[in-house]
Amino acid sequence: MKDMMLLVEPLIPALRRYARALLRDRDAADDLVQDCLERIIRGWHGRRGDDACSWAFTILHNLAVNRLKQGQRRGRHATLDETDEASIARPAVQEDRLRHLELIRALGDLPEEQRCVLLLVSVEDLSYAEAARILGIPIGTVMSRLSRGRERLQQLLEGRAAPALRRVK
Amino acid sequence: MSAPSPITEEDLQSYVDNALGPARHEEVTAYLAQHPETQLRIDGLIRQRAELRAALAPIAEEPVPPRLNLARLIERPARPAAGAWRSAAAAILLLGLGAAGGWMLNDAAHPAASGLAAVAAEAADSYAVFSPDPVHPVELKAEESEQLTGWISARLRRPIAAPDLAAEGYRFMGGRLVATPHGPAGLFMYDDDRGTRLVVLARMMEFDRDTPMAEYTQGAVAGFAWADRGIGYSLVGPATATTARLHALADEIRRQFGQSV
Numbered sequence: 204m205k206d207m208m209l210l211v212e213p214l215i216p217a218l219r220r221y222a223r224a225l226l227r228d229r230d231a232a233d234d235l236v237q238d239c240l241e242r243i244i245r246g247w248h249g250r251r252g253d254d255a256c257s258w259a260f261t262i263l264h265n266l267a268v269n270r271l272k273q274g275q276r277r278g279r280h281a282t283l284d285e286t287d288e289a290s291i292a293r294p295a296v297q298e299d300r301l302r303h304l305e306l307i308r309a310l311g312d313l314p315e316e317q318r319c320v321l322l323l324v325s326v327e328d329l330s331y332a333e334a335a336r337i338l339g340i341p342i343g344t345v346m347s348r349l350s351r352g353r354e355r356l357q358q359l360l361e362g363r364a365a366p367a368l369r370r371v372k
Numbered sequence: 373m374s375a376p377s378p379i380t381e382e383d384l385q386s387y388v389d390n391a392l393g394p395a396r397h398e399e400v401t402a403y404l405a406q407h408p409e410t411q412l413r414i415d416g417l418i419r420q421r422a423e424l425r426a427a428l429a430p431i432a433e434e435p436v437p438p439r440l441n442l443a444r445l446i447e448r449p450a451r452p453a454a455g456a457w458r459s460a461a462a463a464i465l466l467l468g469l470g471a472a473g474g475w476m477l478n479d480a481a482h483p484a485a486s487g488l489a490a491v492a493a494e495a496a497d498s499y500a501v502f503s504p505d506p507v508h509p510v511e512l513k514a515e516e517s518e519q520l521t522g523w524i525s526a527r528l529r530r531p532i533a534a535p536d537l538a539a540e541g542y543r544f545m546g547g548r549l550v551a552t553p554h555g556p557a558g559l560f561m562y563d564d565d566r567g568t569r570l571v572v573l574a575r576m577m578e579f580d581r582d583t584p585m586a587e588y589t590q591g592a593v594a595g596f597a598w599a600d601r602g603i604g605y606s607l608v609g610p611a612t613a614t615t616a617r618l619h620a621l622a623d624e625i626r627r628q629f630g631q632s633v
Binding site: 204205206207208209210211212213214215216217219220223224233236237240241244256299302303306307310321322324325326327328330331346349350353356357360 | 417420434439440500507590591
């Protein structure tokens with residue numbers, strides 16, 4: 204149990220970040236992390252050789268994907284109002300803040316499969332092999348989704364791809 | 373010498389993530405220098421990656437809400453064998469508070485709250501907090517080691533430089549100053565090719581100013597601590613690393629500190 208505290212507790216901030224970046228809703232994301240932690244506690248002794256980090260992200264990822272599917276079935280697309288976006292990113296500098304909001308909005312317009320890879324690799328610093336394990340896909344697929352996701356994100360940011368960024372007067 | 377293999381899109385993506393080996397990294401750098409358009413694209417992706425990290429970093433810096441407190445979740449009743457969970461959680465809480473209570477010292481008569489056991493506990497706390505950190509495991513990186521040495525030496529009022537463990541297969545990542553109940557401490561971090569991280573902590577000692585090396589273990593963490601001429605040191609790593617290996621590293625670190633301080 205002590206090793207669980209040592210191995211899992213430090214992951215919680217990153218798990219919250221991943222969940223929130225995917226769901227774009229602070230409370231829904233924390234619900235998911237809580238569910239994930241409860242599953243980790245219940246399953247700790249029975250876990251297989253996986254390291255704690257990959258294992259925790261796998262559980263969280265699967266929960267997030269299910270949640271996103273449910274949201275789509277109910278026709279409730281995860282749109283954000285400005286307050287929610289503000290809750291996602293709060294950098295100190297105003298220009299950075301605007302840039303970050305723009306980036307997070309563009310990230311939300313990426314196909315889910317590309318967004319997941321981008322977040323796990325670019326933001327959570329997981330290796331390609333770890334990301335492949337978490338997502339249950341071959342490494343080659345991780346690499347191609349990463350490449351397409353990054354390219355697409357650049358296009359969205361530069362206004363080269365629909366949907367166009369909302370302009371504020 | 374064979375010619376470098378062709379640069380692929382996968383190489384370029386790995387370059388953006390800084391995930392290539394040094395030799396391949398050099399080859400991609402050289403390739404990009406000759407392909408300005410690709411260079412432009414890759415520079416854009418490197419910037420994008422940095423911005424994405426910066427945009428999402430504040431989430432991970434928020435305090436974790438109480439309902440996601442792991443110790444509390446573990447302790448929650450309505451589970452089988454609740455008693456066992458609770459006592460485990462209590463032990464963890466002690467460790468979390470930075471008390472040395474959870475640490476088993478071979479010499480049971482030793483005062484755990486000060487002296488060598490405290491150094492070991494502080495190193496373990498820092499290890500638990502910083503070594504799994506995906507974003508900023510160290511504050512000053514290896515490239516800034518001169519600055520790091522200056523900083524830590526100034527605060528500890530002794531010349532303290534990071535030991536070189538390259539010959540033992542551990543790469544110096546960098547370090548930071550950390551707070552302990554006994555004043556500032558220098559923390560140095562290392563990793564090996566498999567990503568296993570180790571930390572070395574050093575701080576001034578009020579008690580146990582010259583103490584032979586002792587072994588400490590606690591759950592998934594193992595370490596050694598000793599004190600030499602008023603400075604306490606502790607090496608901490610995952611318990612999966614064999615004790616003999618950690619012991620050999622600790623000996624090497626003690627040897628190097630002994631020469632420099």
